[in-house]
Amino acid sequence: MLVDQAVTSADKTFLTMRKDIVEGLIRQGSKLSETDLSSRYGVSRAVIREAINRLERCSLVERKANVGARVVALSPEGLIELYQVREALEGMAARLAATNMTDNEIADINQLLNTHFEEVKGGDSYYQEAGDVDFHYRIVVGSKNKQLISTLVEGIYHLVRMYRVQLGMEGPRVTTAYDEHRHIIQAISNRDAELAEMLMRRHIYYSKRNIEQKLSAASENNL
Amino acid sequence: MLVDQAVTSADKTFLTMRKDIVEGLIRQGSKLSETDLSSRYGVSRAVIREAINRLERCSLVERKANVGARVVALSPEGLIELYQVREALEGMAARLAATNMTDNEIADINQLLNTHFEEVKGGDSYYQEAGDVDFHYRIVVGSKNKQLISTLVEGIYHLVRMYRVQLGMEGPRVTTAYDEHRHIIQAISNRDAELAEMLMRRHIYYSKRNIEQKLSAASENNL
DNA sequence: TTAATTAAATATGTCGACAATATAGACAAT
DNA sequence: ATTGTCTATATTGTCGACATATTTAATTAA
Numbered sequence: 001m002l003v004d005q006a007v008t009s010a011d012k013t014f015l016t017m018r019k020d021i022v023e024g025l026i027r028q029g030s031k032l033s034e035t036d037l038s039s040r041y042g043v044s045r046a047v048i049r050e051a052i053n054r055l056e057r058c059s060l061v062e063r064k065a066n067v068g069a070r071v072v073a074l075s076p077e078g079l080i081e082l083y084q085v086r087e088a089l090e091g092m093a094a095r096l097a098a099t100n101m102t103d104n105e106i107a108d109i110n111q112l113l114n115t116h117f118e119e120v121k122g123g124d125s126y127y128q129e130a131g132d133v134d135f136h137y138r139i140v141v142g143s144k145n146k147q148l149i150s151t152l153v154e155g156i157y158h159l160v161r162m163y164r165v166q167l168g169m170e171g172p173r174v175t176t177a178y179d180e181h182r183h184i185i186q187a188i189s190n191r192d193a194e195l196a197e198m199l200m201r202r203h204i205y206y207s208k209r210n211i212e213q214k215l216s217a218a219s220e221n222n223l
Numbered sequence: 224m225l226v227d228q229a230v231t232s233a234d235k236t237f238l239t240m241r242k243d244i245v246e247g248l249i250r251q252g253s254k255l256s257e258t259d260l261s262s263r264y265g266v267s268r269a270v271i272r273e274a275i276n277r278l279e280r281c282s283l284v285e286r287k288a289n290v291g292a293r294v295v296a297l298s299p300e301g302l303i304e305l306y307q308v309r310e311a312l313e314g315m316a317a318r319l320a321a322t323n324m325t326d327n328e329i330a331d332i333n334q335l336l337n338t339h340f341e342e343v344k345g346g347d348s349y350y351q352e353a354g355d356v357d358f359h360y361r362i363v364v365g366s367k368n369k370q371l372i373s374t375l376v377e378g379i380y381h382l383v384r385m386y387r388v389q390l391g392m393e394g395p396r397v398t399t400a401y402d403e404h405r406h407i408i409q410a411i412s413n414r415d416a417e418l419a420e421m422l423m424r425r426h427i428y429y430s431k432r433n434i435e436q437k438l439s440a441a442s443e444n445n446l
Numbered sequence: 447t448t449a450a451t452t453a454a455a456t457a458t459g460t461c462g463a464c465a466a467t468a469t470a471g472a473c474a475a476t
Numbered sequence: 477a478t479t480g481t482c483t484a485t486a487t488t489g490t491c492g493a494c495a496t497a498t499t500t501a502a503t504t505a506a
Contacts, residue, residue: 007288008459044461053276059370065230066467066488081368088315092307145304147282151374231489257458267491289458289497459496
């Protein structure tokens with residue numbers, strides 16, 4: 001589906017590079033030499049520059065004039081900041097979704113949680129990861145706020161995934177998160193915007209605290 | 224100060240074009256022909272493409288593959304969506320600022336409000352506009368959250384200004400807004416994160432309602 | 447007259463080459 | 477030994493030209 005929309009060579013290169021960065025094939029903090037990448041991906045420098053421009057738009061890459069581009073460096077602080085922004089934006093998304101989601105969309109997301117529940121019972125945490133992403137994605141889209149959607153979907157979510165993959169924090173808090181999802185969609189179903197926002201904010205806030213614990217535990221192990 | 228940092232030709236062209244778009248010299252919704260702009264600004268197409276890329280990053284321009292770029296079209300819904308995002312992000316900014324701003328930064332912003340008050344008494348509403356921007360800017364920077372800062376300062380604020388300029392909504396709610404600013408900085412000064420966020424959200428929510436009223440009044444006049 | 451097809455014109459996408467800037471290393475002076 | 481300057485090298489920035497896709501206009505058939 002993504003590759004279908006990638007009509008131009010720069011589109012494909014952008015998507016490939018984004019994958020390589022998110023999954024750590026291109027290391028965090030490493031320099032992006034235009035000539036190197038040009039030969040590596042078999043396209044001209046113009047295409048690489050275009051791709052780098054879009055990567056910069058997702059906050060995956062930082063550029064300095066006359067010096068070049070680097071992949072962003074991951075840090076505990078950076079992840080915390082990301083979750084603070086998520087708390088604010090997704091909280092608002094849930095609030096708006098309570099008003100703007102259609103009954104069909106709500107029914108769909110309930111069905112998603114049902115199939116999801118089966119997988120949680122089966123103890124398959126990988127699908128939990130995908131399911132978690134899907135749940136949050138649908139709420140955000142349900143807000144119907146274009147600014148909100150593009151900021152999260154085209155920007156922040158890729159960065160979050162980069163952290164998850166590279167710091168190995170996939171599938172945390174499986175069962176707890178599932179219950180929280182249930183409560184959120186319940187509030188949306190009741191068209192209770194106030195509660196939906198509060199529950200979503202708490203949900204993300206708990207995720208943040210969970211991650212902070214893991215981070216501090218990991219840093220203690222590295223002493 | 225801005226022009227100093229604009230080292231490359233693309234930097235300058237970007238800043239010039241942004242100004243022209245925000246102030247309506249290049250009309251909303253109009254097509255951005257690369258060849259036209261190239262001759263208009265006296266630079267090569269590569270420079271124009273680079274500039275358009277950055278304009279797209281600010282959500283001031285939208286691009287379609289093999290078709291081209293257009294300046295975004297302003298709409299009442301778009302402005303509402305913008306204020307919803309502002310409410311969420313600046314609310315969080317105020318919350319974080321209550322923890323992260325230094326005493327000096329808080330003193331500075333209080334001083335700003337004092338000089339500001341003199342100007343409000345003098346009835347000069349243009350400076351109120353600039354002062355309002357400055358106040359919000361300082362809170363956001365005071366949050367110390369880089370994601371938050373860049374999203375607002377490099378993205379949303381330019382769009383907001385574009386709306387204000389082109390819909391002629393400069394300097395609204397002069398005295399009321401001033402009091403609200405006072406209360407917000409008071410909460411931050413007390414290091415009361417919870418209250419700071421709530422007050423900031425209300426402040427922006429009131430602005431939104433004020434704008435909605437003006438918009439509906441304007442549309443009635445156009446019947 | 448309308449619809450469909452095709453061809454011309456125009457715009458964006460991509461490329462390789464050159465210009466301007468920054469980095470690294472050698473060398474000189476303190 | 478360290479600092480500063482200068483030179484050589486490599487990288488990014490900019491340019492004009494060509495390839496490819498889209499749009500417009502013209503032409504033909506129904």
